[in-house]
Amino acid sequence: MPADSPRRRPDVDTVELIGGIEKRALSLNEYDPSWPEQFDLHRVRVSDALGATALLIEHIGSTSVPGLAAKPIIDILVVVSDITAEEDYLDQLLAAGYRLRVREPGHRLVRTEQLDVHIHLLETADPAIEDYLLLRDQLRNAPADREQYERVKRDLLSQDWPDMNSYAEAKTTVIEEIKARARQHR
Structure with a gap:
């Protein structure tokens, strides 16, 4: 939201993890060509639920990258004008069958x-x-980065993680390196 646009209310200042920490089995699957189709089904579902409130709906994460092994979880980015205005999107997504998992500053x-x-x-x-x-x-566009990222993910999966968030945080260094190279190539 632009700095000069007021929010309806202050955002949350803590992380609320609904259901608490969850230990889940983590594994990588070889790329599945049905992942974009699965994204499309949910893109339509989200679009139907939110209408113009969803300013952008994009497939992100490893399942959005052809050829990249991934946890079989479709990650979707939805942009709204005011994250604090949950009445504009949250009940609609819950009614569409989704469940709230995380409420934290700037992110749901x-x-x-x-x-x-x-x-x-x-x-x-x-x-x-x-x-x-x-x-x-x-x-998607740099095979060497894709291979490095997959290698790091496989190495990290050889460890025992208390939850998916810990695993995700462990990937931060390689993600920052890849984004830095992407910025250099712009």
């Missing part, structure tokens, strides 16, 4: 009951939007 996450789709909600102008798309596009 809803997911399917089957835990196979994660919808990340951000507000306009959040720098994370560009970061998600930059990483996705670099992995």
